[in-house]
Amino acid sequence: MPGLSDLKPPSRERFIQLLTARRLSFPDKRGSGLRHFPADSHLTDWLREKGFEYDVITDEDLDAEGVAALTPYDVVITGSHPEYHTRRTIESIIQYREEGGYLIYMGANGFYWKVARPFDQPHMLEIRRAEGGIRAWASEPGEYYQQLDGEYGGMWRRNGIVPQRTGGVGFAVQGAYEGCGYRRTPESYDEDVSWLFEGVTGEKFGNFGLSGGGVAGFELDQVDANLGTPGYVRVVAVSEGHGASFRTVPEEILTWTISAGELPREHNGICAHMVVGEAPAGGGLFAVGSITFVGSLSHSDYNNDVSRIVENCLRRFLKNRQSKKIPTSLQDRRK
Template identity: 25%
Template sequence: MPISRRNLLRAAGIAGTAMSAATATEAMANERPLPKPAGQAPASAAGPAFDPQQQFLQLVGGGDGVIYGIRADGALRWYRHADWQTVGPTWASGSGRVIGGGFNQFIGIFGGADGSLYCLRADGTLRRYRYVCSDIETGAGSWVNAGGVQIGTGFDRFPRVFGFNGHIYGVTAGGDLYAYQFNPVTGTWINSSGTRIGNFKSYQLYADDSGVIYAVRHGDIYWHQYTASGWTPGSGYQIGSGFAELMHVGLIAAGQGAIYGVKPGLSTASWPGDMVQYRLVNWRTAGPDQSRSWAGGGLERIVGTGWTIQRNAALQGYTRTNSVRPGDTVHVATSSTFASFTATVVRVAPGAAGPAEVAPPMTVNGGVQPVPIGFVHTGCGWADTIQTRIPTTFASGMYAVRLDGPYGMRRYVPFVVRPTAPSNSIAFIFPTNTYHAYNTYGNHSQYCSDLTGTRTLSLHRPSTEMNVEATGYLEHTLYSDILLTRWMTSEKISFDSYNDTDLHLISDWSTYDAVVLGSHPEYWSEAMRQHMITYVASGGRLIYSGGNGVYERVSFSADRSQIDFRTSTGTRDTYEARGLPASQLLGVNYIEDSWFTFAPYTVAKMHPLLAGTGLSVGDQFGQSGYNGGASGWEVDSLLGLEGEATALQVIARGTNPGGGAAMVFLEKPNGGFVFSASSIAFNGALATDAVASTILRNVFTLARDRN
């Protein structure tokens, strides 16, 4: 069926695929006063009210085809997809109607079929609003409670909260899923304390009515249902696949089996993307039926265009100086739809707990800075809004500028403070190239299928991968490395901090007894690789705590604001393909057969590094951790390539199907050595597994013993 351009444009609520800043400001000026949640700060008078390429913070389903769009400036727009049952192109004529304002203060909003909106603030308070639509064609209606009613507190203990129609779910930092139920008719909670119903750490989760939950992992989607009787038989049934491309922006479960997603536009064009829809007809019974009935044969249908989503568009930023020395100035560029916010420098590592404030907060004026076309490659180009000098008394470590919005909303802009001169015997290198490779800000990482040839990505954009606080998901980037540095701090192991750019530039590391690589040091320039080979050959001790290391070659731009990934033909530019396998440095190489499996290690031979563990050959350790079994996600083993460890140098092996991690210890000339844990998941087990902790403690003891 041909798609009506009129209806597509109405669905997005904009004129064409992008709106100019002047047009956006004019549109805001013409909107009539509307109900606003209490306590909202006025919008900034300077600059556009929102960036059309980052229009919505979130899209929220309301049942019967209703979708609410929470715009970055706080405006609440009402849409209704008239063809929601048949996956057609028609939208109600009033779609795009503005019905409220001030909703950018919330970090999460969940809909209900009766017009309810359950709105969560970062401080853990949950408020309920209700819009009664009197005309489903125009969206006309009225608010039952324009100021909202607070119905709950304490939800800030969950890094993730989602829900629909009064079913509210929270996911803890450890991935445990708790279910709550609010009765919108009586206005009371059926179970206000919540019920733990499982662990879903490796899944993105979306709620439908009747206790239905869609769990998505790596693009595969599974049906679950939890009721007062527990999990419905058939929960976990796979109902689809191929949703990976939509996960960068996020799916929208809109009720009654209607599932929407926004496909990212080309990275070299304006950001607006197409909205696609699927509808699971037997959404209440798919699991017990062991069948999936998709409307329209399950084919992807474009039902709208011009949609742009960026969850943090109300408050976001990046640093143009990701590694500095004491005495240098950190330059941070921000964009915010709030009139003002505060910024505070915090130390992330070393530290045994959460970020610690190390400077007083400063007030920053808000203002939107739009992203230019092609910013994924060339950078956002925003002007500095924060410039702060790092005191000469600051110790080396990982720091961040914390941006604080209303009601406890927090965003972090991390950066490394490297030492003016080495001050500790241990150097820790944060694998920032990997963080940037997986950064999906702008809906594109180096893994996106629409990118061709050499993939140039800018470091001058906000990051989705530099999480300073627990997210409730599995972690392989910055937060996993924070878990390692917290363990080091608790063990009183002092260290100097660097990032991949520093390793690229600094050739001499000989003053350090040991250099530590983090959880996922995958992407290396040729200079980085050579500097570490020289260090180990001269007697350096290399402690490789992660997995899939030194795997792919990258190159920096002259000013190091961009990284080039892949060859000119778009193929992975692996060191192994160049005849330079990772084993030449690490003693192990990445294996694919056990990808995304998690398992314990089994002791392969007795070794001095096992001292104090009480283990014998055949015993297991690392059964669980933050990311699951300590041998997991991506692991390295023995493939018979140059420089690999011998069987006698293998301390333990992961028990993963397909082959697990090979934990190895290799003595090198001049008193050097290489220890490889060979698993991304290893660092996540340090806080909970005494054996893994003891082994790594023994490694550090040996590294600092120069006699």
């Protein structure tokens, strides 16, 4: 992957994709079985097919440069599983969006684990899987603090930056590597968000794809205003038809009869939430709520409703950012 020093200075209409370099694949009779870094090739392939120029900035670049790595770009797109973040990377993404940038979160289970990385030894990375969360192993008692920076480890949800505050939605449901489709919500037909579905026919979409056979699968995110979802976003589609393997993740539960949220969520249950919105002061957010989403982009030679929705969003965000005055804080950073 190229570093920042290898990239040419971008023009304002260009955008970047943030990639997390992890390799893993599942046996998948329905398609590619790709996860993490290889799965993001579904997205970069789509960008090339649609003729969008883009730069790639890695997690290492973002941690080294901070928000300055993002501010030259009109739109920032994540990969399918941007799960692990240092304090600097996650705060930089929030700052970029809150200062007028446009963020497209193309996956799920993102902004989840807190990691440490020393600047004098950038090849090292530390994670402490403390207290809770979906994890393959757990840190032992007394090992919750990170050695590299002395901070408390574990989930960002336990460290004051809940995923909903960063990407609008946060991890809520996990199941087998299988997918299904979405159904549009009634509010998706409102004028301020209906542009996302221009050219889309019918209420249901996405019951296809190279990742588990459907656009919504494996790990799913949901909105929660109490956890920091921006007030300007709308839930425009909800997945339906998930199999028996799908369960609510532990951090969402206080007891089996009480949710961890203060109030019941709209569109509650075993499902993913797709959200979109444009901030009154500038900037915007689109989050798909599913880790298998990118595997559906190329279906039917890229001529499908999932591809159309993403293209509608990207073109709208690019057009809006270019037509509106850039906040002074971003202008200063571009000089």
